[in-house]
Amino acid sequence: MNIIRLVSDYAIPVIILLILITGLCRNVKVYDIFVEGAKDSITTVVRIIPTLVGLFVAIGVFRASGAMDLLVFAVRPIARLFNIPSEVIPLVLLRPVSGSASLALVSDMLKTFGPDSFIGRVVSAIVGSSETIFYVLTVYCGAVGIKRIRHTLLAALMASGVGTVVSVWICTLIFRS
């Protein structure tokens, strides 16, 4: 399983090199274009600040008051059924609904459990391998006026469920051996 760790370590430098070399070979002014592109992120990040403040406060209150422990305790039987640590269930519930809310929750969980703990790794894998299903469906179907989505939601939730179970399984395999 060392190969998966190796791939993880090399992924970012290799992609960056590939982009830069292709750019240079095709006469792109790499640095100028880089700076120009980097500017675009500033507006994006500034735009999500208000959302993040609201969600961070809600999650902070939810955890500090002990409500999070209650929720984790309540869903324990379901979590055990699928062999998922019950601490990650709040994320599994929130993830399909809102991207920025799960970003805030992941940040909170990584700080609580530690990013290099087993739970921290499982949380990372789950959030990295899933999407805001309800948001995507609402935006895209709403844009063209579709009202009946037939089996789409079922298939998307099945995919997301498999992603979650595999995340737990692969983290156990790689980091717990």
Place this chain on the structure above:
Amino acid sequence: MMNYIWFGMLIFGFITGIINGRMDEVTNAIIASASDAIKLSINLLGIMCLWTGLMKIANESGLVKNIASLMKPFIKVLFPGIPSNSPAAGAIVMNLVANILGLGNAATPFGLKAMEELQKLNPRKHTVSNDISMFLVINTASLQLIPTSLIALRAEAGSANPVEIIGCIWIASACAAITGVIATKILSSTRKTGKSRKGAKKIERAAKNEYYKISV
């Protein structure tokens, strides 16, 4: 929906805080969380600037288009209902590539364009066609090469190796995407015949009525 979740979390948190006698911790959490949100945004900004800058280079050099043309053959298999000369295929490919490269802002316009083109080929305008369903499911399976914001979160939380999780994410998302594709293919083929086809005219009529109602 977020209105209810946000309100619910706060009110449920306050009530549990009162019952548990933890209101001092709750108060501290409110103040600390608000400033944590700003710290996180600043941390995110760094890696996101780096990534969009690099992607701009990939875009200018034509690398994005090259990747898109490599993916064209998959489109034929996944979306059998699209004629080869339809602009839908191009929009779908560009949407998928933008998603894979983590260009969230660029992915949505391509996605909307793809939906418009797919809708032109859709005989029942208020119901998803098999191709639209496939497109939506692939879009809800997260296919991202480098999960940039997650890595920033892990680094901020003090991880010794923030990127070590990438391999796991690739495997988990590949499994999720394959499940989604197979589930969609099976579900759309079992539902094509029988119920939905018989009811198609009825639905179409109902949809038309609904359309008029809205437009009036």
